[in-house]
Amino acid sequence: EIPPINGDFYELGKTLPPNEREIQLRVREFMEREIRPIANEYWNKAKFPMDIIPKMAELNIAGLTYNGYGCPGHSALLEGFIAMEMARVDTSMSTFFGVQSGLAMGSIYLCGSEEQKQHWLPKMQKLETIGAFGLTEPEVGSAVAGGLTTTCKREGDEWILNGQKKWIGNATFSDITVIWARDLDDQQVKGFIVRKDNPGFKAEKIENKMALRTVQNALITMEKCEVPESDRLQNANSFKDTAEVLRMTRAGVAWQAVGCARGAYEAALKYTNERKQFGRPIASFQLVQDMLVTMLGDLTAMQSMVFRLSQMQDKGELLDEHASLAKVFCTLRMRDIVDHARELFGGNGILLEYDIARFVADAEAIYSYEGTKEINSLIVGRAITGHSAFV
Numbered sequence: 172e173i174p175p176i177n178g179d180f181y182e183l184g185k186t187l188p189p190n191e192r193e194i195q196l197r198v199r200e201f202m203e204r205e206i207r208p209i210a211n212e213y214w215n216k217a218k219f220p221m222d223i224i225p226k227m228a229e230l231n232i233a234g235l236t237y238n239g240y241g242c243p244g245h246s247a248l249l250e251g252f253i254a255m256e257m258a259r260v261d262t263s264m265s266t267f268f269g270v271q272s273g274l275a276m277g278s279i280y281l282c283g284s285e286e287q288k289q290h291w292l293p294k295m296q297k298l299e300t301i302g303a304f305g306l307t308e309p310e311v312g313s314a315v316a317g318g319l320t321t322t323c324k325r326e327g328d329e330w331i332l333n334g335q336k337k338w339i340g341n342a343t344f345s346d347i348t349v350i351w352a353r354d355l356d357d358q359q360v361k362g363f364i365v366r367k368d369n370p371g372f373k374a375e376k377i378e379n380k381m382a383l384r385t386v387q388n389a390l391i392t393m394e395k396c397e398v399p400e401s402d403r404l405q406n407a408n409s410f411k412d413t414a415e416v417l418r419m420t421r422a423g424v425a426w427q428a429v430g431c432a433r434g435a436y437e438a439a440l441k442y443t444n445e446r447k448q449f450g451r452p453i454a455s456f457q458l459v460q461d462m463l464v465t466m467l468g469d470l471t472a473m474q475s476m477v478f479r480l481s482q483m484q485d486k487g488e489l490l491d492e493h494a495s496l497a498k499v500f501c502t503l504r505m506r507d508i509v510d511h512a513r514e515l516f517g518g519n520g521i522l523l524e525y526d527i528a529r530f531v532a533d534a535e536a537i538y539s540y541e542g543t544k545e546i547n548s549l550i551v552g553r554a555i556t557g558h559s560a561f562v
């Protein structure tokens with residue numbers, strides 16, 4: 172008899188309190204019912220399934236850890252499990268959700284004034300207002316900390332923004348985009364809530380992506396884009412505040428990597444039991460079992476790591492280097508796991524309908540976004556050696 176497929180080998184999910192475990196399982200059920208059947212189709216078309224948004228809103232999980240403003244105020248641990256459940260089925264969908272709930276809502280939650288939070292967060296929590304987060308530029312990716320070229324300048328009650336942002340997830344259809352720009356007067360980085368119909372703001376879809384194809388990434392161009400002072404994030408005073416948002420979301424990306432790896436491992440375990448060669452399921456061969464066990468060992472180590480990471484976050488003990496180490500380690504191991512899974516599918520591993528090809532491609536994007544391996548390694552390296560390798 173074939174045992175049940177369970178990528179949570181040490182059953183970490185069972186340690187959640189019952190009310191949070193119920194939410195985790197509700198998200199799993201939603202992903203299997205609503206997303207799994209359409210994931211490959213939308214990925215192939217490079218379109219986003221807009222009609223999913225109101226259904227996802229019913230789960231009541233956006234802004235999960237924030238207190239007040241219509242947000243449920245759950246643990247960071249549950250938030251991690253949710254990111255994993257989403258990525259386990261479709262990493263594009265977990266990315267859409269991560270941009271909305273983490274990057275966009277998080278910027279407003281951490282850096283907005285009381286009035287801004289009250290205005291935007293309840294609508295974003297219900298996914299009635301969709302957000303995006305614009306930090307990266309065509310010529311400035313890893314070096315955003317000191318190198319932003321998008322500028323802002325105050326003129327009376329208005330700010331004038333000029334520059335470009337690249338890769339901005341959700342921004343082709345988002346109602347608002349949080350834009351980070353350098354103030355020409357005090358040279359500090361400031362944040363702005365820019366509305367989609369703002370004159371001087373243009374978002375064009377980036378075509379021909381080979382990963383996360385369902386996610387709509389935009390190239391944003393701002394030419395004399397006027398933003399009222401009331402839409403400047405009132406508590407974003409320097410890049411340190413931007414980094415605060417990234418610390419939180421990087422932990423989420425580590426969980427996404429676990430989800431992507433878990434989805435690939437579980438698919439491989441199922442497939443190797445179904446696929447027969449030499450008259451036996453390929454899962455019965457020693458070399459195949461060795462590969463599955465290697466994958467499971469890595470996956471279990473990753474899960475244990477992010478589990479502890481989120482516990483630290485819940486205790487307010489999370490530092491940049493903690494989140495960066497998990498991002499580096501989990502995305503590296505994820506890459507190996509999806510590759511092994513692809514191998515175990517043989518030729519079918521390159522056909523979209525078997526899911527694995529999508530996992531392999533999507534893994535490449537999460538490996539690079541929210542800080543590459545090198546940049547996150549340098550953040551950890553600086554913390555453990557006391558020497559900054561950044562120029």
Ligand code: FAD
Pocket residue numbers: 270304305306307310311312313314337338339340382383388536539540541542543544545546561
């Ligand atoms: P580069 O910075 O050009 O790096 C190229 C290579 O050089 C990398 O291997 C890098 O590690 C290496 N390198 C650079 N500096 C050093 C150094 N000092 N030492 C050693 N190696 C170094 N950004 C947003 O603002 N909002 C979004 O919503 C968003 N979504 C994204 C979605 C996708 C699918 C992708 C691919 C990207 C997204 N990004 C987004 C941008 C993402 O965060 C950047 O791609 C990432 O930070 C890397 O920047 P870069 O692509 O410009 O690479």
